Amino acid sequence: MKLTTREIAVFAMLGAVMYVSKMIMELAPNIHLLGVFTVAFTVVYRKKALYPIYAYVLLNGLFCGFAGWWIPYLYVWTFLWGVVMLLPRQIPKRVRPFAYMTVCAIHGFLFGTLYAPAHAVLYGLSLKGMIAWIVAGLPFDFIHGVSNFFCGILAVPIISVLRYAERNANQE
Numbered sequence: 001m002k003l004t005t006r007e008i009a010v011f012a013m014l015g016a017v018m019y020v021s022k023m024i025m026e027l028a029p030n031i032h033l034l035g036v037f038t039v040a041f042t043v044v045y046r047k048k049a050l051y052p053i054y055a056y057v058l059l060n061g062l063f064c065g066f067a068g069w070w071i072p073y074l075y076v077w078t079f080l081w082g083v084v085m086l087l088p089r090q091i092p093k094r095v096r097p098f099a100y101m102t103v104c105a106i107h108g109f110l111f112g113t114l115y116a117p118a119h120a121v122l123y124g125l126s127l128k129g130m131i132a133w134i135v136a137g138l139p140f141d142f143i144h145g146v147s148n149f150f151c152g153i154l155a156v157p158i159i160s161v162l163r164y165a166e167r168n169a170n171q172e
Contacts, residue, residue: 001047006169011048014041015055019063022056030111030144035104036151038077040158042084043100044166053077072118079114080107101152109145112137 003011014037021033034056041049057073064070083103091099107114113134120130 003048003051007048007051011045011051012055014052015059018052018056019059022060028147030108030140031147031151033151033154034077035080035107035148036100036154036158038080039084039100039104039152039155040162042081043087043155043159044162046085049081050078053081068119068122071122072115075118076107076111076114080104083107097153097156100155101149104152104155105145105149107145108148109141111144112141 018034018037021037025032037056038049038053041052045052054077057070057077060073061070080103083106087099087103115137116130116134119125119133120127125133
């Protein structure tokens with residue numbers, strides 16, 4: 001996965017867009033565009049989507065601190081990336097918005113569950129404690145999943161814009 005100079009610049013900017021979008025939407029807890037961006041970048045860039053995703057993760061650590069909350073970020077976005085990589089490349093046009101919205105929603109609903117193993121290890125939680133932590137977070141995961149579902153409608157237009165930009169960049 002050798003990168004060109006243009007790709008390095010593009011992926012750095014896309015990672016920064018993810019970070020800035022999260023900061024702008026901080027006032028609304030568990031409502032953000034990170035899932036949408038992860039889905040869109042994965043559909044367009046496939047394996048290389050990990051570069052902007054991890055640029056975002058790194059920026060989060062640099063500006064917000066490399067603390068216990070940050071550790072799960074090393075894998076929760078990779079989980080979403082992996083699910084999108086498993087989707088068929090040729091999803092019928094009418095189904096695409098719903099497919100991307102559903103994947104975003106599932107990731108939001110499972111976010112606390114995905115987060116829990118790292119917290120169990122970091123804070124010495126037993127299996128019972130980890131399950132209690134997951135259950136306590138269910139209202140937040142519900143908000144996260146529902147908001148991700150509705151934000152997921154933006155995946156198709158973002159994918160279209162990225163593909164258009166890639167086509168135009170490759171013509172030069």
